[in-house]
Structures are given as C-alpha cells and as structure tokens.
Amino acid sequence: MPEPLPSTLLPTTQRTLLARVARAQRDGRVPSLIAGVVRDSRLAWHAGRGALPDGVPASDVQYRIGSITKTVCAVTVLRLRDEGRLDLDDRLEVHLPGTPLGDRTIGQLLSHLGGAGAESPGRWWERTPGGSLEELGLTDADRVLPSARRFHYSNLGFGLLGELVARLRGRSWAEVATGEVLLPLGMARTSPRPQEPAARGRAVHPWAELTLPEPEHDAGVMAPAGQLWCTATDLARLGAFLLGDTAGVLSPATVEEMTLPAGIDPSSPVWAGYGLGVQVLRAEDRVLVGHGGSMPGFLAGLWVDREEGTGALALGNTTSGMDSGLAAGLLADLRAAEPRIVDAWVPEPSPVDPAVLGPWFWGPSPYVLRAVPGGLLHLGGLGRPGRASRFRPGPDGTWVGLDGYFAGETLRIAADHLDLATFVFTRTPYDPVAPVPGDVDAAGWRPTP
Structure with missing residues (x-):
C-alpha cells in the first residue's frame, strides 16, 4: 500500500504532534507506536516511533485494535436493523435462541445495558483459542445484572451480537464484516488475523527494560469483541466513517444514532457514556466519539470530534503503559494549532411561519x-x-x-x-387565553405571596 499523501498540516503543528507522540512512546515504554490525525476523510499526518519493520510505510503496519472491533460489530448489526431484519427492541432469543440472555434486547447488548457478564466463561478468552457459542457453555451465572439497570461493559454481549449476525447472514461474522463494512470502506488491510507487515505483541516488564512475547490466536465466537488487526491508514478510514463519510455502509442518520449515549444526561458539561458500539466522552464544550482497545500485547485508541471534523488514533504493541489519552491529546493539539474554519453563514427559508x-x-x-x-x-x-x-x-x-x-x-x-x-x-407567562394545564388563577399576577 502506498504511503498516505503528504501532510497538509503546518510544520509547527506537525512538530507539536510529534513531540506528544515521542513522549508517549518513551514514557510509556511502548516497543513501537504509530499515531496520527484524521482530517478531510484521510490520514492527514502520522508518525511512528520505536522498533518498526524496515522498508515498509509505518502507516501500513498492522496492530491489534482490540475493542475498537466492537464498533465494526455494531455496524454489522445496524445494517440488519436498517434492512428491517431486526429491531433494537427485539429480544436476543428472537434471532439467537437458546442462551440465558435471551430476554435481553439487541439495543441493550449494543450499549452494554444488558447485564451480561464482562467476560465469557472458562479460560481467559483474550489469551486462549476460542470455539463456538455452544462450547462456551453459557449458564444463568452469565446474567450478572438485571437488564437496563446500569452500564456494565460486556465482551460477552458483543460475542453474542456477532453470532446473531452470523446466523442471520448465513456466514461467519468475520466474512460479513469484511464484505459489508471493511472492503466497502476501503479498509483492505484490516483482518481477523495478522497479515504482514504486522507488529508483534509484547508485554513490558514493570521493573526492568525487558519485553515478553504475547500469544495470538483465533478467539472464535468472541472475535467480534476484540480480534481485528488494522493499520493506521485503515483506522483513519474508520475515523472518517464516524465523522460522516460512510460510503453508503450506513446512513449518516444511523451513524448519528450510534453516537447518542445511553443512560446519562448528555446536557451535563462533563460525562462519559456509551452509544451503539462507540464510547462517547464530553469535557466542557467538546464531545468525542470513538473507542479504546486492548488485547494482550496491544493497546489502541480512535477518537473523533464530529463538530471539528477531525480524528486521532494511536496504535502500540504493549499490554499496558501507553498513554490512554494520547489520541484525545492529539485532537486538542490540532484544535489549538489549526482550528476549523467554519462555513460562512447564509440565509435560508424558515421552515415555519x-x-x-x-x-x-x-x-x-x-x-x-x-x-x-x-x-x-x-x-x-x-x-x-x-x-x-x-x-x-x-x-x-x-x-x-x-x-x-x-x-x-x-x-x-x-x-x-x-x-x-x-x-x-x-406567549406570556401563564397566558390566561391559552390552554394551560390546571388553568390560570382568575385574579392573575399580584404582589402578595
């Protein structure tokens, strides 16, 4: 794959961004780190630090993106909804019978309100090969909370959603995701398993300057929760999708629906929530949409500012330690150095009298x-x-x-x-000529308490 087009960012902006990335790689002791920003629907700038493969563009090296996979999974579910094949209020058992979570709705599972267990039963799925849904052996113990009572992050829930997609489409979730989402978006270097050039997952010793290889495998039915591998260029394309460049994979209205958080008051100045397959963060006047990701040996982040029309990403091959706020920090740097110039206001007809x-x-x-x-x-x-x-x-x-x-x-x-x-x-406070519920005191407003 060719290197992305040269950056259109100012040299001073590029230096500011590079300084943040370099410090994050050094201070986080990340064996290799690639970060970048998205603008005008493409990877507008990127930088790689650390031990990267020789002779290939840094932006074309695959990393595991962990739970960012959930955003792709949500898109495959919402495509079925938009086709009329299911409704978000449908109970899971309507489309995927035989699980102890059958009374939970599809919408609840997408927004982590289904009360499903955080992890699948058995051995740690992120470090051991997985199998079929039947092999998971789900029981009532995997219903850890009542539905719709509180947010509870659930990898298991997205494993079930991926299986639902596979059953309705008649092929594996990975095949559906590739054919219906990744390739139409131009994400040809995103795959369920690593394809060279790809980074090697590493754990970094907490007290010594040493690393340890982490395992990689097929997670089976749990793959939709966090298995995809992706390059910086492809992850930037997913960011452009969240910014509205959907290439017909979903309607812009459905992408907007994905970004609406559930279970919180979005008018509060500071909050964190979850929409449909995406995390939503607000700090003062900024709302960021995206997802973080982690798998043994890898950390990732993708965040977009839909108001500003920009995004940022970070990919590192370390189990822990990388600055989780790196992508958001890059967005703040970009906004400060090169703020968006908004379109000029022009008059338009009033939709009402x-x-x-x-x-x-x-x-x-x-x-x-x-x-x-x-x-x-x-x-x-x-x-x-x-x-x-x-x-x-x-x-x-x-x-x-x-x-x-x-x-x-x-x-x-x-x-x-x-x-x-x-x-x-x-038109006036408690106007007596209007149909005010409870009517208006005939004596009207007066100075007495």
Whole structure:
C-alpha cells in the first residue's frame, strides 16, 4: 500500500504532534507506536516511533485494535436493523435462541445495558483459542445484572451480537464484516488475523527494560469483541466513517444514532457514556466519539470530534503503559494549532411561519423557539439554562425532538401556544387565553405571596 499523501498540516503543528507522540512512546515504554490525525476523510499526518519493520510505510503496519472491533460489530448489526431484519427492541432469543440472555434486547447488548457478564466463561478468552457459542457453555451465572439497570461493559454481549449476525447472514461474522463494512470502506488491510507487515505483541516488564512475547490466536465466537488487526491508514478510514463519510455502509442518520449515549444526561458539561458500539466522552464544550482497545500485547485508541471534523488514533504493541489519552491529546493539539474554519453563514427559508418563532414561556420560565440550519427548529432557555432540543419535521405539521430532554417527543404549534410532552408554552407567562394545564388563577399576577 502506498504511503498516505503528504501532510497538509503546518510544520509547527506537525512538530507539536510529534513531540506528544515521542513522549508517549518513551514514557510509556511502548516497543513501537504509530499515531496520527484524521482530517478531510484521510490520514492527514502520522508518525511512528520505536522498533518498526524496515522498508515498509509505518502507516501500513498492522496492530491489534482490540475493542475498537466492537464498533465494526455494531455496524454489522445496524445494517440488519436498517434492512428491517431486526429491531433494537427485539429480544436476543428472537434471532439467537437458546442462551440465558435471551430476554435481553439487541439495543441493550449494543450499549452494554444488558447485564451480561464482562467476560465469557472458562479460560481467559483474550489469551486462549476460542470455539463456538455452544462450547462456551453459557449458564444463568452469565446474567450478572438485571437488564437496563446500569452500564456494565460486556465482551460477552458483543460475542453474542456477532453470532446473531452470523446466523442471520448465513456466514461467519468475520466474512460479513469484511464484505459489508471493511472492503466497502476501503479498509483492505484490516483482518481477523495478522497479515504482514504486522507488529508483534509484547508485554513490558514493570521493573526492568525487558519485553515478553504475547500469544495470538483465533478467539472464535468472541472475535467480534476484540480480534481485528488494522493499520493506521485503515483506522483513519474508520475515523472518517464516524465523522460522516460512510460510503453508503450506513446512513449518516444511523451513524448519528450510534453516537447518542445511553443512560446519562448528555446536557451535563462533563460525562462519559456509551452509544451503539462507540464510547462517547464530553469535557466542557467538546464531545468525542470513538473507542479504546486492548488485547494482550496491544493497546489502541480512535477518537473523533464530529463538530471539528477531525480524528486521532494511536496504535502500540504493549499490554499496558501507553498513554490512554494520547489520541484525545492529539485532537486538542490540532484544535489549538489549526482550528476549523467554519462555513460562512447564509440565509435560508424558515421552515415555519416566522411569526411563531421567538419568545415563549413554560410557566414563568422564558424560552425561545428558533429556526436553525437544515430546516430544523430549536427550543431552549432564553437568558438562563433550560431544557433544550432540536426538532425535525414530523407528520401532519408536527415536529419530533432530535436530541436533549425532548428527544422523540412531539411538538405541536398553535397560534397561541406550543404543546410539547404535556407542557404548554405560552406567549406570556401563564397566558390566561391559552390552554394551560390546571388553568390560570382568575385574579392573575399580584404582589402578595
């Protein structure tokens, strides 16, 4: 594979990024490390440090990407959903009967809310060859928590999801992933087993400057949880996919759905959650989407900033020690050195009569309804914090919440009020001419308590 196109980043930016990568390789004692940034749907810059194979581009060396494999697994499941072959609310047993987790839904397993055990039973699957689902011998002990009660990361859950895909498609999960996701995205150097040139997995001694080879094998039914090998160039392509360059593998709307975290309040300034096969992190005003990965001998990370249109990745052949924040740090460096220049604002038609836009009141709390780009509406607090959501056009002149508190709820617009999830917004606080629930005291507003 040819070396990626020359970097378009400024020399000063490249030096800043290289300094971070070099320090991460040295301080983390990583035998070899490749890191890079994604911009304009490609690997815009990369660097390799440590013991890399001679005579080949660093960006074409395969590393195990561990649990980043789960993102690919989720894509294979969501393709079936978009084809109408399954629903995320379907119980597992509808499509994969005979497991003790059959009452858990596909959506719960995708978002680690299914209460499935963290690992498969038996020997440590990451270091020993695996077999079929039947050979796992699952029992009720693999139901470690009630469903939909709390986030509990589950490799086992993704093993089951991969098996579900295999059963519905009539071929192995690896064949489905390769044919339906990897090759259409141009990720020809991503595979279930290593293909040369490939890094060798290593454990680094905690007290000495020594390394120990780590085993590699076929994990069998657990492969969808973390078995893929990938190059920096291919991982950058997966990052571009998460940024919206989907090549028709999924619709942009489904990728957006993947990035919505489950079980947390996404309006909080700092949180970490999980969507559908992707991790979601928020710190202040930045939301990052991606996944970390680890397997014996390897650590990996892929994170994208969808607002900025950039991504970053890191691949190292060490069992532990590599800076888990390296990719996010590269994104911060890139944003500081070369921030995105946003598109110019241009006028566009209002999706509703402008007369209904502007201030509204939920009780005494001021809100404002605005038209926003893309033919959407936005309802949010005016001059103070408040519940906020965007809305897309729905049936019969209604509007449907896209995000925030009112996600999925129906907004109905009348001349004198807005009706939203039993809340009535009026043009003045508790307007007596509007249908306010509980009615309005006839005496009106007065100075007495």
